Amino acid sequence: MDFHTHSTASDGELTPLALLERACERNIECFAITDHDTVAGYLSVREASQAMALTLISGVEFSCQWSGVTVHIVGLNMDVEHPAMRQGLDRLMQARxxxxxxxxxxxxxxxxxxxxxxxxxxxxxxxxxxxxxxxxxxxxxxxxxxxxxxxxxxGQGKPGDVKAFWPELAEVTAWIVAAGGTAVIAHPLKYKLTRSKLRRLVADFKMAGGSAVELINGRQTADQTAVLRRLAQECDLAISAGSDFHRDTVYGADLGVELRVPEGLKSVWQDFADSSGRRVSSQR
Structure with missing residues (x-):
């Protein structure tokens, strides 16, 4: 599976179709294209995916602000034609x-x-x-x-690092939830928040309707995974996982994540189904 990937519709190197084809080559069974602030990549291959040996889930990665920090929220399995989603996507396009x-x-x-x-x-x-x-x-x-x-x-802190145009965390989370999707905090350790501030972020996220956190994002250490597992357990969050693949690099992760759901936690994918009605096993 892989619920965090990028194509040429945002800042990835592979076209949406090439990304899907590679996912099939890697024997990935459930997949989402989560381009930054757009679903154009997903829409361009939604129909073609029906003939492929994988389940394609709708996805997006929204940029937003929380307490002066730029945060990314992944939306999964939402209705991309829902008015709230369309309005949100239009707003993010203008913001960019x-x-x-x-x-x-x-x-x-x-x-x-x-x-x-x-x-x-x-x-x-x-x-x-x-x-x-x-x-x-x-x-x-x-x-x-x-x-x-x-x-x-x-880069961060340089003249071109402009953050002020992103909407608030609560807004983008509400767009995803209104469209029937699952809102996920992407790569939570990358924001370098203190333990207490991270839990405040989670509390505000849940208040807005968010329900999940990425347990795995790209390459990370066992200690980092353990920290995120505790966060999910203590804050009653479902878990998601993704490679955050953009392009082939020496240090970046390839497509696909293998993960057995830790005891006591719920996965976001156990209730997913694609547009053809194929369901995703809760055991993957």
């Missing part, structure tokens, strides 16, 4: 454009004009994001590598 304009304005002040036009051209039909600004900077020889673009200009 507004954020892109702000990033471009900051880069212009640093001596890099026309960044917005360049990044939009790099993005094409994908959701506009910082990787597209990085690609444009590389193409224009403003930087020698993508890593340099993030290290100097676009």
């Amino acid at each position: 454009l507004d954020r892109g304009a702000k990033i471009a304005s900051r880069l212009h002040k640093l001596g890099f004009p026309a960044a917005l036009e360049g990044a939009v051209a790099e993005a094409g039909s994908s959701q506009l994001g910082r990787p597209h600004f990085a690609s444009w900077m590389l193409q224009q020889a403003h930087v020698a590598t993508i890593s340099e673009a993030f290290d100097k200009y676009l």
Whole structure:
């Protein structure tokens, strides 16, 4: 299974179809494409997936704010045509454009004009994001590598790190729940919150209708998994799991997660069914 992946519809390297084909090659039985703030990738392969040997679940990864921190919430198995979901997706698309304009304005002040036009051209039909600004900077020889673009200009705490345009956690969680989906806190340890602040995040998330947390996200240590297992147990959260696959890298995880549900915990996938009615076994 794998309930956290990205395609070229956002910042992944593989097209949605290539991503599905690789999932089949890896014998993944249940799968979600969770592109950033868009379901375009999922929609482009929803019909084709019916002829494949896997169950495709609708998915998205929403960007939001909580207590001054940018947090990601994964939505799974929701009705992508629901009015709340459509309105939310439209709002995030505009937020990304507004954020892109702000990033471009900051880069212009640093001596890099026309960044917005360049990044939009790099993005094409994908959701506009910082990787597209990085690609444009590389193409224009403003930087020698993508890593340099993030290290100097676009990474956390740098001029291009613009957060203020994201909606609140409670809003995006409510969109997912209204559309009949399951809201999941993505990679909770990446936010580097204290134990007490993480539990406050979970409390606010649950109050908004959220119900699950990623027990596995990409490559992580056994200690990290143990921390998240305790969090799920103590806070009565269901568990999800995903590779957070974007592209083939030395350090990144490949598609697919093998996980036996720990005793006393519930998985998000035990009640999933795809658009053809195929159900996902609670034993996977």
